[in-house]
Amino acid sequence: xxxxxxxxxxxxxxxxxxxxxxxxxxxxxxxxxxxxxxxxxxxxxxxxxxxxxxxxxxxxxxxxxxxxxxxxxxxxxxxxxxxxxxxxxxxxxxxxxxxxxxxxxxxxxxxxxxxxxxxxxxxxxxxxxxxxxxxxxxxxxxxxxxxxxxxxxxxxxxxxxxxxxxxxxxxxxxxxxxxxxxxxxxxxxxxxxxxxxxxxxxxxxxxxxxxxxxxxxxxxxxxxxxxxxxxxxxxxxxxxxxxxxxxxxxxxxxxxxxxxxxxxxxxxxxxxxxxxxxxxxxxxxxxxxxxx
Amino acid sequence: xxxxxxxxxxxxxxxxxxxxxxxxxxxxxxxxxxxxxxxxxxxxxxxxxxxxxxxxxxxxxxxxxxxxxxxxxxxxxxxxxxxxxxxxxxxxxxxxxxxxxxxxxxxxxxxxxxxxxxxxxxxxxxxxxxxxxxxxxxxxxxxxxxxxxxxxxxxxxxxxxxxxxxxxxxxxxxxxxxxxxxxxxxxxxxxxxxxxxxxxxxxxxxxxxxxxxxxxxxxxxxxxxxxxxxxxxxxxxxxxxxxxxxxxxxxxxxxxxxxxxxxxxxxxxxxxxxxxxxxxxxxxxxxxxxxxxxxxxxxxxxxxxxxxxxxxxxxxxxxxxxxxxxxxxxxxxxxxxxxxxxxxxxxxxxxxxxxxxxxxxxxxxxxxxxxxxxxxxxxxxxxxxxxxxxxxxxxxxxxxxxxxxxxxxxxxxxxxxxxxxxxxxxxxxxxxxxxxxxxxxxxx
Numbered sequence: 001x002x003x004x005x006x007x008x009x010x011x012x013x014x015x016x017x018x019x020x021x022x023x024x025x026x027x028x029x030x031x032x033x034x035x036x037x038x039x040x041x042x043x044x045x046x047x048x049x050x051x052x053x054x055x056x057x058x059x060x061x062x063x064x065x066x067x068x069x070x071x072x073x074x075x076x077x078x079x080x081x082x083x084x085x086x087x088x089x090x091x092x093x094x095x096x097x098x099x100x101x102x103x104x105x106x107x108x109x110x111x112x113x114x115x116x117x118x119x120x121x122x123x124x125x126x127x128x129x130x131x132x133x134x135x136x137x138x139x140x141x142x143x144x145x146x147x148x149x150x151x152x153x154x155x156x157x158x159x160x161x162x163x164x165x166x167x168x169x170x171x172x173x174x175x176x177x178x179x180x181x182x183x184x185x186x187x188x189x190x191x192x193x194x195x196x197x198x199x200x201x202x203x204x205x206x207x208x209x210x211x212x213x214x215x216x217x218x219x220x221x222x223x224x225x226x227x228x229x230x231x232x233x234x235x236x237x238x239x240x241x242x243x244x245x246x247x248x249x250x251x252x253x254x255x256x257x258x259x260x261x262x263x264x265x266x267x268x269x270x271x272x273x274x275x276x277x278x279x280x281x282x283x284x285x286x287x288x289x290x291x292x
Numbered sequence: 293x294x295x296x297x298x299x300x301x302x303x304x305x306x307x308x309x310x311x312x313x314x315x316x317x318x319x320x321x322x323x324x325x326x327x328x329x330x331x332x333x334x335x336x337x338x339x340x341x342x343x344x345x346x347x348x349x350x351x352x353x354x355x356x357x358x359x360x361x362x363x364x365x366x367x368x369x370x371x372x373x374x375x376x377x378x379x380x381x382x383x384x385x386x387x388x389x390x391x392x393x394x395x396x397x398x399x400x401x402x403x404x405x406x407x408x409x410x411x412x413x414x415x416x417x418x419x420x421x422x423x424x425x426x427x428x429x430x431x432x433x434x435x436x437x438x439x440x441x442x443x444x445x446x447x448x449x450x451x452x453x454x455x456x457x458x459x460x461x462x463x464x465x466x467x468x469x470x471x472x473x474x475x476x477x478x479x480x481x482x483x484x485x486x487x488x489x490x491x492x493x494x495x496x497x498x499x500x501x502x503x504x505x506x507x508x509x510x511x512x513x514x515x516x517x518x519x520x521x522x523x524x525x526x527x528x529x530x531x532x533x534x535x536x537x538x539x540x541x542x543x544x545x546x547x548x549x550x551x552x553x554x555x556x557x558x559x560x561x562x563x564x565x566x567x568x569x570x571x572x573x574x575x576x577x578x579x580x581x582x583x584x585x586x587x588x589x590x591x592x593x594x595x596x597x598x599x600x601x602x603x604x605x606x607x608x609x610x611x612x613x614x615x616x617x618x619x620x621x622x623x624x625x626x627x628x629x630x631x632x633x634x635x636x637x638x639x640x641x642x643x644x645x646x647x648x649x650x651x652x653x654x655x656x657x658x659x660x661x662x663x664x665x666x667x668x669x670x671x672x673x674x675x676x677x678x679x680x681x682x683x684x685x686x687x688x689x690x691x692x693x694x695x696x697x698x699x700x701x702x703x704x705x706x707x708x709x710x711x712x713x714x715x716x717x718x719x720x721x722x723x724x725x726x727x728x729x730x731x732x733x734x735x736x
Contacts, residue, residue, distance in 0.1 A: 012380030025396035
């Protein structure tokens with residue numbers, strides 16, 4: 001009896017399995033199958049899902065709800081606003097201007113825009129806004145410091161050292177410490193005016209103010225109607241010379257109306273009428289004439 | 293002639309392409325096995341100039357990254373006779389090698405043993421126009437070689453210039469740039485049956501592969517099994533294959549003769565099968581385990597169980613002595629070697645300065661073969677194994693793989709062949725108009 005052996009297995013790959021194996025070894029197809037097909041499937045699924053309007057709105061609603069829920073958590077709410085570094089009137093004005101309806105979520109605040117709003121105030125030099133832990137909106141304001149009082153056609157104003165407007169003023173007497181400047185164009189030359197005022201410190205008791213003349217030079221006005229006419233260029237040096245003269249000769253104590261320093265090489269003095277008469281009498285006496 | 297010229301040039305171009313891409317497959321279509329190696333050219337020689345041979349003749353520029361062998365089917369005498377079967381076997385080997393290499397191979401260089409190779413010696417001579425030999429002169433002298441009438445059913449497989457002579461100086465390897473009045477060339481032409489080549493081409497095409505080269509396995513196993521000195525001084529390589537035994541004779545590093553004997557290891561197996569009345573696969577197993585050609589006294593006592601699958605106890609429990617097995621194998625091996633001797637004598641192998649004979653191929657593993665071969669072929673016989681190449685698996689380093697390894701070397705550093713030179717312009721009418729235009733432009 002012959003043993004029946006099973007038909008021998010053919011080890012050769014079929015034509016198609018051979019081809020598929022070769023495709024699989026091709027880098028392009030391999031990448032296509034391993035990356036391209038899954039990616040395409042995912043994109044297709046997303047597109048199919050998005051194609052229905054209702055599902056999209058559902059998703060956007062859910063997202064906005066979640067967002068609101070997070071924004072309105074008490075950790076993110078601002079309840080108090082504190083204004084620091086400002087006078088009471090300014091603080092009140094800032095509050096009114098910002099007009100925040102507290103409590104409010106810190107996500108809704110546009111701190112940059114609020115800072116710009118605050119900086120628009122004349123009296124505000126700089127402002128910092130931040131939300132402090134504990135739900136406090138801190139507005140830190142650096143106020144402008146008034147340096148001079150400016151008298152102009154519409155009244156009195158306070159200017160800082162750079163000549164920026166700080167506030168209006170009603171009475172000179174409210175600001176006795178501040179020097180006074182006046183004249184057309186005076187507000188544009190405040191740093192020079194301040195230098196002059198500092199130089200005039202020895203005359204402080206008699207000093208009344210500075211007047212800008214013809215938008216080009218300064219007059220220093222003292223009491224008793226005395227005026228010191230300063231040159232356009234280097235007025236501070238001229239003033240210092242004048243003060244030195246005053247110290248040596250007590251010039252300003254005398255009966256003089258105007259000291260003209262517009263030409264520093266040739267200072268000129270204008271006397272009062274009485275002084276002129278007196279001077280003439282003295283000269284006549286000296287020269288032997290009859291006194292009047 | 294022009295058609296073949298074009299085919300060979302196309303194959304050469306394919307080989308260039310494959311080298312650029314870096315991956316090429318080697319296919320050894322044999323009678324007993326089909327081997328496929330996948331080579332990666334990683335270009336360590338890429339930056340050497342095109343003129344230089346490169347370190348180790350290009351052996352260092354590639355690496356074997358995939359190797360597979362499968363039992364051959366549908367091949368007899370080294371020729372394909374059942375195309376479907378052979379195609380399947382090629383597919384098996386190529387797929388396994390690709391899988392091991394993990395890379396897709398598109399170009400393949402193939403070799404086969406059979407197809408009745410026949411060698412011709414050609415010569416040509418021209419007078420040189422200038423006194424200096426240029427590449428164009430080489431092409432011209434190759435073109436004037438008078439091609440013998442080798443028959444209509446034959447095709448050129450190799451056409452290698454083996455020797456150049458300028459005036460009276462012969463034995464030049466590369467005549468370019470030398471001075472003289474006339475240039476002569478000796479060329480070795482190897483033709484094979486067209487039908488065998490076409491069958492192989494068809495099978496490879498059916499496997500979606502492009503053929504990038506074709507070689508005779510006798511030639512390529514000579515490249516790998518002969519050492520450099522043997523190739524230089526003169527040697528014959530005898531590739532004892534399954535269905536055919538290839539003979540190639542080398543001198544001065546050129547093949548000058550190739551032939552094949554259509555007897556091989558399969559015939560030994562058949563003899564055993566007939567003599568011992570066992571199936572072919574059992575006969576093959578007995579041959580590989582116990583085979584030999586030199587009997588000693590010990591062999592009378594060594595009994596081999598030959599077994600059987602018939603169910604008849606008496607028949608299945610037979611034993612033979614090893615001496616009997618040797619008695620069956622030896623006449624056939626002697627016949628093969630006698631035939632080889634005849635072919636070598638016919639080729640004038642006696643006149644070579646050195647007459648080294650190297651036995652390689654799967655059949656050379658028969659124990660005692662070198663002793664037998666010495667009696668028939670002469671004293672200078674040795675057994676050859678293929679050269680070692682990078683990355684070759686241990687299993688593929690035996691003498692059975694010498695043609696596959698030789699094909700690797702052939703791929704890395706092919707010999708200049710006839711079709712590597714441009715057709716000289718005066719033999720190429722299609723260019724005549726272009727030449728006229730060129731002449732006009734040069735002279736006006």
